[in-house]
Amino acid sequence: AQKVTQAQTEISVVEKEDVTLDCVYETRDTTYYLFWYKQPPSGELVFLIRRNSFDEQNEISGRYSWNFQKSTSSFNFTITASQVVDSAVYFCALSEPYSSASKIIFGSGTRLSIRP
């Protein structure tokens, strides 16, 4: 069965520190997609990235980077030089495209607090 585990419930760091959010997933399929979403205090989920299981190349977007490792079933998210605006709850999610209606399974989220 599909499962996404975000073991870090809350993280608090001082501004400008680097921080990594962990995500471990379980799936029986060889084809799947992984996502990260950000939920600021306003509540709306903001899409950050989608990665398919055949693309293990790490991705960097500004201060954000993602490390996908199939060998350890992990898809970790790093914020470099964190800023107060990065404070939010971050969700990792998994989807198997040939399951019914492309359902997405979300992890329980990591609450990130950046202190000035």
Place this chain on the structure above:
Amino acid sequence: DGGITQSPKYLFRKEGQNVTLSCEQNLNHDAMYWYRQDPGQGLRLIYYSQIVNDFQKGDIAEGYSVSREKKESFPLTVTSAQKNPTAFYLCASSQRTATSTDTQYFGPGTRLTVL
């Protein structure tokens, strides 16, 4: 601007009442979804619809109902049968393709409180 709108932002309900949450999208997406989020928890799927006039139950459909009469609209009714309806409700949509999972984009949410 293309996007997903949800209304109202805050909703208060008395016990025993049915209430309907609105979700509209102008992204021309085929699929729409309703999720429930409880404090400190992830999202749980209530209902989803891949096409007009068709919808399927998600993981926690009991006490909820939906309709999909138009492509752009997917309202959710929280019925009096839902024992613990106080939660944050998020609507999402995605473009359906036959061979891949498309990204789900979310609306701003409706916070429902039962008095």
